[in-house]
Amino acid sequence: MSISENEQALIQQARRGDAPALDAFNVLVLRYQDSVYSLSVRIMIDPASADDVTQTAFITAYQRLDTYQGGSFKAWLLKIAANQAYDELRRRKRRPSVSVDELPGADSDDGAPLPDAADTPEQISEANELQRAIRSCIDRLTPDYRAVLVMCDVDAFDYTTTAETLGIALGTVKSRLSRARSNVRDCLRGVPELLPMQFRLKDNGKIS
Amino acid sequence: MPDSRPLTEFDFELLSAYIDGQLSDSERQLIETRLADEPSLSAALDDSRATVALIKLLPPTQAPRNYTLTPQMVSARSQPAHRVVPFAKTSVFSALSTAAAVVLLVIGVSFLTQSSDQENANVAMLATSITAQPFEEAQSNARAANTALAAPAEPTRPISATNIAEVDSLALTDAAQLIAPTQTQIAAIAEQAAAESLAAGSAMQALAAPTMTEGLLFSTESEGTLSPDLFLMPPLGDAAPDDAGSVQDQVEGAGGGTDNENAFESAPSIAQSAAMTETPTTTPSSTATSTKTMTPTVAPTQTRPPQVAPLSTDDTTRTAGLVLIGVAIVLFTVAGVTTWKRRSSARQ
Numbered sequence: 420m421s422i423s424e425n426e427q428a429l430i431q432q433a434r435r436g437d438a439p440a441l442d443a444f445n446v447l448v449l450r451y452q453d454s455v456y457s458l459s460v461r462i463m464i465d466p467a468s469a470d471d472v473t474q475t476a477f478i479t480a481y482q483r484l485d486t487y488q489g490g491s492f493k494a495w496l497l498k499i500a501a502n503q504a505y506d507e508l509r510r511r512k513r514r515p516s517v518s519v520d521e522l523p524g525a526d527s528d529d530g531a532p533l534p535d536a537a538d539t540p541e542q543i544s545e546a547n548e549l550q551r552a553i554r555s556c557i558d559r560l561t562p563d564y565r566a567v568l569v570m571c572d573v574d575a576f577d578y579t580t581t582a583e584t585l586g587i588a589l590g591t592v593k594s595r596l597s598r599a600r601s602n603v604r605d606c607l608r609g610v611p612e613l614l615p616m617q618f619r620l621k622d623n624g625k626i627s
Numbered sequence: 628m629p630d631s632r633p634l635t636e637f638d639f640e641l642l643s644a645y646i647d648g649q650l651s652d653s654e655r656q657l658i659e660t661r662l663a664d665e666p667s668l669s670a671a672l673d674d675s676r677a678t679v680a681l682i683k684l685l686p687p688t689q690a691p692r693n694y695t696l697t698p699q700m701v702s703a704r705s706q707p708a709h710r711v712v713p714f715a716k717t718s719v720f721s722a723l724s725t726a727a728a729v730v731l732l733v734i735g736v737s738f739l740t741q742s743s744d745q746e747n748a749n750v751a752m753l754a755t756s757i758t759a760q761p762f763e764e765a766q767s768n769a770r771a772a773n774t775a776l777a778a779p780a781e782p783t784r785p786i787s788a789t790n791i792a793e794v795d796s797l798a799l800t801d802a803a804q805l806i807a808p809t810q811t812q813i814a815a816i817a818e819q820a821a822a823e824s825l826a827a828g829s830a831m832q833a834l835a836a837p838t839m840t841e842g843l844l845f846s847t848e849s850e851g852t853l854s855p856d857l858f859l860m861p862p863l864g865d866a867a868p869d870d871a872g873s874v875q876d877q878v879e880g881a882g883g884g885t886d887n888e889n890a891f892e893s894a895p896s897i898a899q900s901a902a903m904t905e906t907p908t909t910t911p912s913s914t915a916t917s918t919k920t921m922t923p924t925v926a927p928t929q930t931r932p933p934q935v936a937p938l939s940t941d942d943t944t945r946t947a948g949l950v951l952i953g954v955a956i957v958l959f960t961v962a963g964v965t966t967w968k969r970r971s972s973a974r975q
Contacts, residue, residue, distance in 0.1 A: 441701065457688035460688055477694050553681055573683070573685055594640055597644070601675075604674055607681060
Protein backbone atom coordinates (compact mmCIF):
# COMPACT_ATOMS: atom_id res chain seq x y z
CA MET A 420 0.00 0.00 0.00
CA SER A 421 1.50 3.36 -1.03
CA ILE A 422 1.74 6.30 1.31
CA SER A 423 -1.06 8.03 -0.54
CA GLU A 424 -3.32 4.99 -0.37
CA ASN A 425 -2.44 4.55 3.26
CA GLU A 426 -3.22 8.21 3.84
CA GLN A 427 -6.65 7.95 2.24
CA ALA A 428 -7.39 4.85 4.31
CA LEU A 429 -6.43 6.69 7.49
CA ILE A 430 -8.65 9.59 6.49
CA GLN A 431 -11.59 7.28 5.88
CA GLN A 432 -10.97 5.65 9.23
CA ALA A 433 -10.69 8.98 11.00
CA ARG A 434 -14.01 10.11 9.54
CA ARG A 435 -15.88 7.46 11.52
CA GLY A 436 -15.59 9.56 14.66
CA ASP A 437 -14.98 6.77 17.21
CA ALA A 438 -11.91 6.14 19.36
CA PRO A 439 -9.99 4.21 16.67
CA ALA A 440 -10.80 7.07 14.32
CA LEU A 441 -8.91 9.45 16.57
CA ASP A 442 -5.96 7.07 16.57
CA ALA A 443 -5.98 7.00 12.79
CA PHE A 444 -6.06 10.77 12.68
CA ASN A 445 -3.16 11.00 15.13
CA VAL A 446 -1.03 9.04 12.69
CA LEU A 447 -1.63 11.82 10.20
CA VAL A 448 -0.87 14.41 12.89
CA LEU A 449 2.53 12.91 13.55
CA ARG A 450 3.22 12.76 9.84
CA TYR A 451 2.50 16.41 9.15
CA GLN A 452 3.01 18.24 12.42
CA ASP A 453 6.47 19.50 11.43
CA SER A 454 5.14 21.08 8.25
CA VAL A 455 2.16 22.57 10.03
CA TYR A 456 4.28 23.94 12.83
CA SER A 457 6.89 25.23 10.35
CA LEU A 458 4.31 27.24 8.46
CA SER A 459 2.70 28.43 11.70
CA VAL A 460 5.92 29.65 13.19
CA ARG A 461 6.89 31.38 9.94
CA ILE A 462 3.65 33.31 9.99
CA MET A 463 3.44 33.92 13.73
CA ILE A 464 7.20 34.22 14.51
CA ASP A 465 6.36 33.71 18.15
CA PRO A 466 6.86 29.96 18.98
CA ALA A 467 4.21 30.00 21.69
CA SER A 468 1.64 31.39 19.28
CA ALA A 469 2.73 28.93 16.62
CA ASP A 470 2.29 26.11 19.10
CA ASP A 471 -1.24 27.28 19.82
CA VAL A 472 -2.04 27.67 16.13
CA THR A 473 -0.71 24.20 15.32
CA GLN A 474 -2.73 22.48 18.01
CA THR A 475 -5.90 24.39 17.06
CA ALA A 476 -5.34 23.60 13.38
CA PHE A 477 -5.25 19.85 14.03
CA ILE A 478 -8.35 19.98 16.21
CA THR A 479 -10.19 22.00 13.57
CA ALA A 480 -9.03 19.61 10.85
CA TYR A 481 -10.38 16.63 12.77
CA GLN A 482 -13.73 18.33 13.33
CA ARG A 483 -14.00 19.36 9.68
CA LEU A 484 -12.73 16.15 8.20
CA ASP A 485 -15.96 15.84 6.22
CA THR A 486 -15.05 18.95 4.23
CA TYR A 487 -11.87 17.37 2.89
CA GLN A 488 -12.63 16.52 -0.73
CA GLY A 489 -9.51 14.74 -1.85
CA GLY A 490 -6.23 16.09 -3.17
CA SER A 491 -3.17 16.75 -1.04
CA PHE A 492 -4.07 16.20 2.60
CA LYS A 493 -0.91 18.07 3.61
CA ALA A 494 -1.97 21.13 1.62
CA TRP A 495 -5.44 20.92 3.16
CA LEU A 496 -3.93 20.84 6.65
CA LEU A 497 -1.59 23.73 5.86
CA LYS A 498 -4.51 25.78 4.57
CA ILE A 499 -6.31 25.33 7.88
CA ALA A 500 -3.16 26.26 9.78
CA ALA A 501 -2.54 29.34 7.63
CA ASN A 502 -6.14 30.50 8.18
CA GLN A 503 -5.78 29.97 11.93
CA ALA A 504 -2.55 31.96 11.96
CA TYR A 505 -3.99 34.85 9.91
CA ASP A 506 -7.09 34.93 12.10
CA GLU A 507 -4.88 35.17 15.17
CA LEU A 508 -2.84 37.98 13.63
CA ARG A 509 -6.07 39.84 12.74
CA ARG A 510 -7.31 39.45 16.30
CA ARG A 511 -4.05 40.87 17.61
CA LYS A 512 -4.27 43.83 15.28
CA ARG A 513 -7.81 44.55 16.45
CA ARG A 514 -6.69 44.37 20.08
CA PRO A 515 -2.97 45.12 20.00
CA SER A 516 -1.20 44.56 23.29
CA VAL A 517 1.97 45.99 21.78
CA SER A 518 2.66 48.75 19.29
CA VAL A 519 1.73 47.98 15.68
CA ASP A 520 5.34 48.67 14.74
CA GLU A 521 6.40 45.78 16.92
CA LEU A 522 4.19 43.27 15.11
CA PRO A 523 6.04 40.60 13.15
CA GLY A 524 7.01 41.71 9.68
CA ALA A 525 6.12 45.34 10.25
CA ASP A 526 9.67 46.40 9.36
CA SER A 527 10.36 44.18 6.38
CA ASP A 528 12.50 46.80 4.67
CA ASP A 529 14.98 47.07 7.50
CA GLY A 530 18.64 46.45 6.93
CA ALA A 531 20.73 43.45 7.82
CA PRO A 532 19.77 41.44 10.87
CA LEU A 533 21.84 42.06 13.94
CA PRO A 534 22.56 39.58 16.71
CA ASP A 535 19.41 39.59 18.73
CA ALA A 536 19.57 38.89 22.45
CA ALA A 537 15.81 38.40 22.44
CA ASP A 538 15.97 35.39 20.14
CA THR A 539 13.95 32.39 21.18
CA PRO A 540 15.67 29.37 22.69
CA GLU A 541 15.04 27.51 19.46
CA GLN A 542 16.78 30.22 17.46
CA ILE A 543 19.65 30.49 19.93
CA SER A 544 20.22 26.81 19.65
CA GLU A 545 20.80 27.19 15.92
CA ALA A 546 24.46 26.28 15.52
CA ASN A 547 24.73 27.78 12.14
CA GLU A 548 24.88 31.54 12.11
CA LEU A 549 24.02 31.61 8.47
CA GLN A 550 20.75 29.84 9.16
CA ARG A 551 20.06 32.32 11.89
CA ALA A 552 20.69 35.17 9.52
CA ILE A 553 18.43 33.67 6.88
CA ARG A 554 15.70 32.98 9.41
CA SER A 555 15.97 36.49 10.71
CA CYS A 556 15.68 37.92 7.19
CA ILE A 557 12.62 35.81 6.49
CA ASP A 558 11.07 36.76 9.81
CA ARG A 559 11.30 40.41 8.83
CA LEU A 560 8.93 39.89 5.94
CA THR A 561 5.26 40.61 6.38
CA PRO A 562 3.17 37.51 7.19
CA ASP A 563 1.68 37.36 3.68
CA TYR A 564 5.08 37.38 1.97
CA ARG A 565 6.59 35.10 4.58
CA ALA A 566 3.95 32.42 4.12
CA VAL A 567 4.44 32.34 0.34
CA LEU A 568 8.24 32.19 0.66
CA VAL A 569 8.17 29.40 3.24
CA MET A 570 5.69 27.31 1.28
CA CYS A 571 7.51 27.67 -2.04
CA ASP A 572 11.18 27.73 -0.97
CA VAL A 573 11.28 25.89 2.38
CA ASP A 574 8.44 23.39 2.01
CA ALA A 575 8.90 23.19 -1.79
CA PHE A 576 5.23 23.50 -2.72
CA ASP A 577 4.44 24.48 -6.28
CA TYR A 578 2.70 27.78 -7.08
CA THR A 579 -0.72 26.22 -7.58
CA THR A 580 -0.77 24.41 -4.25
CA THR A 581 0.54 27.51 -2.50
CA ALA A 582 -2.17 29.63 -4.08
CA GLU A 583 -4.88 27.15 -3.09
CA THR A 584 -3.53 26.72 0.41
CA LEU A 585 -3.29 30.43 1.13
CA GLY A 586 -6.44 31.30 -0.79
CA ILE A 587 -4.76 33.75 -3.17
CA ALA A 588 -4.40 34.02 -6.95
CA LEU A 589 -1.56 32.41 -8.85
CA GLY A 590 -0.31 35.82 -10.00
CA THR A 591 -0.26 36.96 -6.40
CA VAL A 592 1.93 34.01 -5.48
CA LYS A 593 4.37 34.97 -8.26
CA SER A 594 4.58 38.61 -7.30
CA ARG A 595 4.78 37.98 -3.55
CA LEU A 596 7.43 35.33 -3.97
CA SER A 597 9.53 37.57 -6.21
CA ARG A 598 9.33 40.48 -3.81
CA ALA A 599 10.00 38.28 -0.77
CA ARG A 600 13.09 36.85 -2.41
CA SER A 601 14.30 40.33 -3.33
CA ASN A 602 13.81 41.53 0.25
CA VAL A 603 15.67 38.53 1.68
CA ARG A 604 18.46 39.03 -0.86
CA ASP A 605 18.81 42.71 0.11
CA CYS A 606 18.74 41.71 3.77
CA LEU A 607 21.47 39.09 3.35
CA ARG A 608 23.68 41.59 1.55
CA GLY A 609 24.12 43.17 4.96
CA VAL A 610 25.96 40.09 6.29
CA PRO A 611 28.32 39.18 3.42
CA GLU A 612 30.83 37.58 5.79
CA LEU A 613 28.28 34.89 6.69
CA LEU A 614 27.53 33.94 3.11
CA PRO A 615 29.36 31.01 1.55
CA MET A 616 31.60 31.88 -1.35
CA GLN A 617 29.35 30.26 -3.91
CA PHE A 618 26.39 32.25 -2.64
CA ARG A 619 28.15 35.62 -2.40
CA LEU A 620 25.68 38.20 -3.67
CA LYS A 621 26.73 40.91 -6.07
CA ASP A 622 25.87 44.48 -5.33
CA ASN A 623 23.83 45.00 -8.46
CA GLY A 624 20.48 44.19 -9.91
CA LYS A 625 18.67 46.73 -7.73
CA ILE A 626 15.11 47.37 -8.63
CA SER A 627 14.74 50.72 -10.28
CA MET B 628 21.67 49.82 -25.87
CA PRO B 629 19.49 47.29 -24.11
CA ASP B 630 21.86 46.78 -21.18
CA SER B 631 21.42 50.33 -19.99
CA ARG B 632 17.77 49.73 -19.15
CA PRO B 633 17.24 49.53 -15.38
CA LEU B 634 15.53 46.42 -14.09
CA THR B 635 11.95 46.68 -13.02
CA GLU B 636 9.81 44.87 -10.51
CA PHE B 637 8.33 42.91 -13.39
CA ASP B 638 11.81 41.82 -14.51
CA PHE B 639 12.48 40.35 -11.09
CA GLU B 640 9.11 38.63 -11.11
CA LEU B 641 9.95 37.05 -14.46
CA LEU B 642 13.34 35.94 -13.14
CA SER B 643 11.78 34.47 -9.99
CA ALA B 644 9.24 32.49 -12.00
CA TYR B 645 11.97 31.50 -14.48
CA ILE B 646 14.03 29.96 -11.66
CA ASP B 647 11.00 27.91 -10.57
CA GLY B 648 10.13 26.89 -14.15
CA GLN B 649 6.77 28.67 -13.92
CA LEU B 650 6.98 30.74 -17.14
CA SER B 651 5.07 29.98 -20.30
CA ASP B 652 7.08 28.97 -23.34
CA SER B 653 6.84 32.40 -24.93
CA GLU B 654 7.83 34.15 -21.69
CA ARG B 655 10.75 31.79 -21.21
CA GLN B 656 12.04 32.39 -24.75
CA LEU B 657 11.73 36.13 -24.26
CA ILE B 658 13.63 36.17 -20.97
CA GLU B 659 16.35 33.90 -22.36
CA THR B 660 16.83 36.23 -25.31
CA ARG B 661 17.13 39.16 -22.97
CA LEU B 662 19.51 37.31 -20.65
CA ALA B 663 21.86 36.84 -23.57
CA ASP B 664 21.79 40.56 -24.35
CA GLU B 665 21.58 42.13 -20.91
CA PRO B 666 24.42 41.44 -18.45
CA SER B 667 22.60 43.25 -15.63
CA LEU B 668 19.60 40.97 -16.06
CA SER B 669 21.91 37.98 -16.09
CA ALA B 670 23.63 39.18 -12.89
CA ALA B 671 20.24 39.67 -11.26
CA LEU B 672 19.34 36.12 -12.19
CA ASP B 673 22.50 34.86 -10.51
CA ASP B 674 21.66 36.81 -7.37
CA SER B 675 18.11 35.47 -7.31
CA ARG B 676 19.31 31.91 -7.75
CA ALA B 677 21.84 32.37 -4.91
CA THR B 678 19.14 33.79 -2.65
CA VAL B 679 16.78 30.89 -3.33
CA ALA B 680 19.60 28.44 -2.71
CA LEU B 681 20.38 30.15 0.61
CA ILE B 682 16.76 29.99 1.69
CA LYS B 683 16.60 26.32 0.75
CA LEU B 684 19.55 25.73 3.06
CA LEU B 685 17.15 26.31 5.89
CA PRO B 686 15.99 22.98 7.26
CA PRO B 687 12.29 22.56 7.87
CA THR B 688 11.42 23.51 11.37
CA GLN B 689 10.83 20.67 13.75
CA ALA B 690 7.70 20.67 15.82
CA PRO B 691 8.68 21.26 19.46
CA ARG B 692 6.27 18.56 20.64
CA ASN B 693 3.64 16.13 19.45
CA TYR B 694 0.25 17.54 18.59
CA THR B 695 -1.72 14.31 18.78
CA LEU B 696 -5.32 14.75 19.81
CA THR B 697 -7.01 13.35 22.87
CA PRO B 698 -10.75 12.62 23.17
CA GLN B 699 -11.01 15.46 25.69
CA MET B 700 -9.57 17.95 23.21
CA VAL B 701 -11.98 16.93 20.52
CA SER B 702 -15.06 16.80 22.72
CA ALA B 703 -14.23 20.07 24.45
CA ARG B 704 -13.88 21.89 21.17
CA SER B 705 -16.64 20.11 19.26
CA GLN B 706 -19.54 21.50 21.23
CA PRO B 707 -20.08 24.93 19.82
CA ALA B 708 -23.72 24.69 20.91
CA HIS B 709 -22.57 25.41 24.45
CA ARG B 710 -21.31 28.77 23.39
CA VAL B 711 -23.41 31.58 24.76
CA VAL B 712 -24.40 33.80 21.89
CA PRO B 713 -25.75 37.20 22.86
CA PHE B 714 -29.33 37.73 21.75
CA ALA B 715 -28.28 40.82 19.80
CA LYS B 716 -26.16 38.57 17.53
CA THR B 717 -28.81 35.98 16.76
CA SER B 718 -30.85 35.63 13.60
CA VAL B 719 -34.00 35.99 15.71
CA PHE B 720 -32.88 39.48 16.67
CA SER B 721 -32.31 40.36 13.01
CA ALA B 722 -35.72 39.03 12.03
CA LEU B 723 -37.48 40.86 14.86
CA SER B 724 -35.66 44.08 14.03
CA THR B 725 -36.63 43.81 10.39
CA ALA B 726 -40.27 43.08 11.26
CA ALA B 727 -40.41 46.00 13.68
CA ALA B 728 -38.80 48.24 11.08
CA VAL B 729 -41.42 47.29 8.48
CA VAL B 730 -44.28 47.96 10.92
CA LEU B 731 -42.85 51.30 11.96
CA LEU B 732 -42.24 52.23 8.33
CA VAL B 733 -45.86 51.49 7.39
CA ILE B 734 -47.20 53.45 10.36
CA GLY B 735 -44.84 56.33 9.66
CA VAL B 736 -45.83 56.53 6.01
CA SER B 737 -49.52 56.38 6.91
CA PHE B 738 -48.96 59.24 9.38
CA LEU B 739 -47.32 61.27 6.66
CA THR B 740 -50.17 60.46 4.27
CA GLN B 741 -52.73 61.53 6.85
CA SER B 742 -50.73 64.66 7.43
CA SER B 743 -50.83 65.40 3.71
CA ASP B 744 -54.60 64.86 3.56
CA GLN B 745 -55.07 67.04 6.59
CA GLU B 746 -52.99 69.72 4.97
CA ASN B 747 -55.20 69.68 1.89
CA ALA B 748 -58.24 69.94 4.11
CA ASN B 749 -56.68 72.87 5.89
CA VAL B 750 -56.05 74.65 2.61
CA ALA B 751 -59.70 74.23 1.71
CA MET B 752 -60.76 75.51 5.11
CA LEU B 753 -58.41 78.42 4.78
CA ALA B 754 -59.89 79.32 1.41
CA THR B 755 -63.35 79.10 2.84
CA SER B 756 -62.53 81.33 5.73
CA ILE B 757 -60.89 83.88 3.46
CA THR B 758 -63.88 84.04 1.17
CA ALA B 759 -66.44 83.92 3.93
CA GLN B 760 -64.97 86.50 6.21
CA PRO B 761 -65.63 89.55 4.04
CA PHE B 762 -69.27 88.67 3.68
CA GLU B 763 -69.67 88.42 7.37
CA GLU B 764 -68.04 91.78 7.77
CA ALA B 765 -70.15 93.10 4.95
CA GLN B 766 -73.15 91.82 6.76
CA SER B 767 -72.30 93.83 9.85
CA ASN B 768 -71.51 96.82 7.75
CA ALA B 769 -74.81 96.49 6.07
CA ARG B 770 -76.50 96.51 9.37
CA ALA B 771 -74.77 99.77 10.12
CA ALA B 772 -75.76 101.30 6.82
CA ASN B 773 -79.28 102.40 6.18
CA THR B 774 -78.87 102.76 2.46
CA ALA B 775 -77.08 99.84 0.91
CA LEU B 776 -77.40 100.97 -2.69
CA ALA B 777 -74.88 103.74 -2.52
CA ALA B 778 -72.20 103.77 -5.21
CA PRO B 779 -68.73 102.66 -4.12
CA ALA B 780 -65.76 104.85 -4.13
CA GLU B 781 -62.75 103.97 -6.26
CA PRO B 782 -61.94 100.33 -5.71
CA THR B 783 -59.36 100.00 -3.06
CA ARG B 784 -56.71 97.35 -2.74
CA PRO B 785 -57.70 94.27 -0.79
CA ILE B 786 -56.48 93.72 2.71
CA SER B 787 -54.96 90.41 1.86
CA ALA B 788 -54.13 88.89 -1.47
CA THR B 789 -52.93 85.37 -1.87
CA ASN B 790 -52.92 83.29 -4.98
CA ILE B 791 -55.68 81.12 -3.69
CA ALA B 792 -57.71 84.13 -2.78
CA GLU B 793 -57.12 85.65 -6.22
CA VAL B 794 -58.48 82.58 -7.90
CA ASP B 795 -61.41 82.56 -5.54
CA SER B 796 -62.02 86.21 -6.17
CA LEU B 797 -62.86 85.39 -9.74
CA ALA B 798 -65.63 83.29 -8.42
CA LEU B 799 -66.68 86.12 -6.24
CA THR B 800 -67.01 88.35 -9.27
CA ASP B 801 -69.45 85.80 -10.51
CA ALA B 802 -71.15 86.12 -7.22
CA ALA B 803 -71.23 89.86 -7.65
CA GLN B 804 -72.81 89.35 -11.04
CA LEU B 805 -75.41 87.25 -9.34
CA ILE B 806 -75.92 89.87 -6.73
CA ALA B 807 -76.39 92.66 -9.22
CA PRO B 808 -79.77 91.63 -10.64
CA THR B 809 -81.11 91.29 -7.16
CA GLN B 810 -80.08 94.69 -5.92
CA THR B 811 -83.53 95.48 -4.75
CA GLN B 812 -83.69 92.33 -2.73
CA ILE B 813 -80.42 93.14 -1.09
CA ALA B 814 -81.56 96.65 -0.41
CA ALA B 815 -84.68 95.35 1.17
CA ILE B 816 -82.69 92.95 3.27
CA ALA B 817 -80.33 95.70 4.26
CA GLU B 818 -83.20 97.93 5.28
CA GLN B 819 -84.68 95.10 7.22
CA ALA B 820 -81.31 94.62 8.79
CA ALA B 821 -81.37 98.16 9.99
CA ALA B 822 -84.52 97.35 11.91
CA GLU B 823 -83.82 93.78 12.78
CA SER B 824 -80.13 93.30 12.81
CA LEU B 825 -80.13 89.61 13.56
CA ALA B 826 -82.72 88.77 10.95
CA ALA B 827 -80.92 90.82 8.35
CA GLY B 828 -77.70 89.11 9.26
CA SER B 829 -79.19 85.73 8.57
CA ALA B 830 -80.61 86.88 5.28
CA MET B 831 -77.31 88.28 4.11
CA GLN B 832 -75.58 85.17 5.19
CA ALA B 833 -78.03 83.08 3.27
CA LEU B 834 -77.47 85.23 0.22
CA ALA B 835 -73.74 85.11 0.52
CA ALA B 836 -73.57 81.42 1.08
CA PRO B 837 -74.27 80.22 -2.46
CA THR B 838 -71.75 82.62 -3.90
CA MET B 839 -69.11 81.36 -1.56
CA THR B 840 -69.96 77.83 -2.44
CA GLU B 841 -69.68 78.71 -6.03
CA GLY B 842 -66.41 80.39 -5.35
CA LEU B 843 -65.00 77.26 -3.87
CA LEU B 844 -66.33 75.09 -6.62
CA PHE B 845 -65.14 77.44 -9.28
CA SER B 846 -61.69 77.63 -7.87
CA THR B 847 -61.52 73.89 -7.73
CA GLU B 848 -62.93 73.29 -11.16
CA SER B 849 -61.07 75.91 -13.06
CA GLU B 850 -57.77 75.66 -11.33
CA GLY B 851 -56.24 73.71 -14.15
CA THR B 852 -57.85 75.63 -16.98
CA LEU B 853 -57.43 79.21 -15.98
CA SER B 854 -55.18 81.09 -18.32
CA PRO B 855 -52.32 83.18 -16.98
CA ASP B 856 -54.34 86.22 -18.01
CA LEU B 857 -56.48 85.67 -15.01
CA PHE B 858 -53.57 86.54 -12.82
CA LEU B 859 -52.69 89.60 -14.89
CA MET B 860 -55.91 91.48 -14.79
CA PRO B 861 -56.30 94.69 -16.80
CA PRO B 862 -56.97 97.94 -14.96
CA LEU B 863 -60.66 97.45 -15.38
CA GLY B 864 -60.44 94.14 -13.69
CA ASP B 865 -58.37 95.43 -10.85
CA ALA B 866 -61.44 95.33 -8.77
CA ALA B 867 -62.10 91.78 -9.78
CA PRO B 868 -58.92 90.09 -8.68
CA ASP B 869 -59.16 91.93 -5.46
CA ASP B 870 -60.19 89.05 -3.37
CA ALA B 871 -63.30 89.03 -1.30
CA GLY B 872 -61.87 92.02 0.46
CA SER B 873 -62.78 94.14 -2.54
CA VAL B 874 -66.43 93.41 -2.02
CA GLN B 875 -65.96 94.11 1.60
CA ASP B 876 -64.31 97.42 0.78
CA GLN B 877 -67.12 98.31 -1.51
CA VAL B 878 -69.68 97.57 1.13
CA GLU B 879 -67.60 99.43 3.62
CA GLY B 880 -67.71 102.30 1.22
CA ALA B 881 -71.43 102.27 1.72
CA GLY B 882 -70.74 103.22 5.27
CA GLY B 883 -69.37 106.47 3.91
CA GLY B 884 -72.84 107.45 2.81
CA THR B 885 -72.00 109.05 -0.53
CA ASP B 886 -70.71 106.20 -2.62
CA ASN B 887 -73.13 103.58 -1.52
CA GLU B 888 -74.88 103.17 -4.87
CA ASN B 889 -71.65 102.79 -6.78
CA ALA B 890 -70.65 100.01 -4.47
CA PHE B 891 -73.35 97.84 -5.92
CA GLU B 892 -73.26 99.34 -9.38
CA SER B 893 -69.73 98.26 -9.66
CA ALA B 894 -70.86 94.72 -9.29
CA PRO B 895 -71.87 94.30 -12.95
CA SER B 896 -68.60 95.75 -14.11
CA ILE B 897 -66.75 93.33 -11.87
CA ALA B 898 -68.85 90.55 -13.24
CA GLN B 899 -68.08 91.72 -16.77
CA SER B 900 -64.40 91.63 -16.12
CA ALA B 901 -64.79 88.21 -14.68
CA ALA B 902 -66.76 87.15 -17.72
CA MET B 903 -64.09 88.62 -19.99
CA THR B 904 -61.35 86.71 -18.35
CA GLU B 905 -63.30 83.62 -17.85
CA THR B 906 -64.85 83.29 -21.30
CA PRO B 907 -61.84 81.94 -23.21
CA THR B 908 -61.20 79.16 -20.81
CA THR B 909 -64.46 78.32 -19.15
CA THR B 910 -68.07 78.63 -20.20
CA PRO B 911 -69.24 81.44 -22.46
CA SER B 912 -71.85 82.52 -19.98
CA SER B 913 -70.76 83.29 -16.49
CA THR B 914 -74.38 83.21 -15.40
CA ALA B 915 -74.64 79.67 -16.63
CA THR B 916 -71.62 78.78 -14.59
CA SER B 917 -73.12 80.40 -11.56
CA THR B 918 -76.45 78.70 -11.82
CA LYS B 919 -74.79 75.42 -12.51
CA THR B 920 -72.62 75.41 -9.48
CA MET B 921 -74.47 77.36 -6.87
CA THR B 922 -77.52 75.24 -6.37
CA PRO B 923 -76.66 71.81 -5.04
CA THR B 924 -74.08 72.53 -2.41
CA VAL B 925 -74.74 73.30 1.19
CA ALA B 926 -73.13 76.58 2.02
CA PRO B 927 -70.07 76.00 4.20
CA THR B 928 -70.56 79.32 5.94
CA GLN B 929 -73.83 78.37 7.46
CA THR B 930 -71.71 77.52 10.40
CA ARG B 931 -68.97 79.94 11.15
CA PRO B 932 -65.78 78.70 9.53
CA PRO B 933 -62.50 78.84 11.38
CA GLN B 934 -60.51 81.97 10.62
CA VAL B 935 -57.29 80.07 9.98
CA ALA B 936 -57.17 76.33 10.43
CA PRO B 937 -54.66 75.43 13.13
CA LEU B 938 -51.75 73.36 11.83
CA SER B 939 -50.27 72.15 15.11
CA THR B 940 -51.94 68.72 14.99
CA ASP B 941 -50.84 68.31 11.42
CA ASP B 942 -47.26 69.14 12.35
CA THR B 943 -47.33 66.66 15.19
CA THR B 944 -48.59 63.92 12.89
CA ARG B 945 -45.95 64.68 10.32
CA THR B 946 -43.21 64.78 12.94
CA ALA B 947 -44.39 61.50 14.42
CA GLY B 948 -44.37 59.96 10.93
CA LEU B 949 -40.85 61.16 10.25
CA VAL B 950 -39.63 59.92 13.64
CA LEU B 951 -41.16 56.49 13.03
CA ILE B 952 -39.57 56.27 9.59
CA GLY B 953 -36.22 57.29 11.10
CA VAL B 954 -36.48 54.62 13.78
CA ALA B 955 -37.42 52.09 11.08
CA ILE B 956 -34.30 52.99 9.08
CA VAL B 957 -32.14 52.59 12.19
CA LEU B 958 -33.68 49.18 12.88
CA PHE B 959 -33.11 48.13 9.26
CA THR B 960 -29.47 49.14 9.60
CA VAL B 961 -29.02 47.30 12.90
CA ALA B 962 -30.60 44.15 11.46
CA GLY B 963 -28.38 44.36 8.37
CA VAL B 964 -25.18 44.89 10.35
CA THR B 965 -26.05 42.04 12.71
CA THR B 966 -26.71 39.69 9.82
CA TRP B 967 -23.51 40.72 8.06
CA LYS B 968 -21.42 40.22 11.19
CA ARG B 969 -22.98 36.83 11.85
CA ARG B 970 -22.31 35.65 8.30
CA SER B 971 -18.74 36.91 8.25
CA SER B 972 -17.98 35.18 11.55
CA ALA B 973 -19.60 31.97 10.23
CA ARG B 974 -17.36 32.16 7.20
CA GLN B 975 -14.33 32.14 9.46
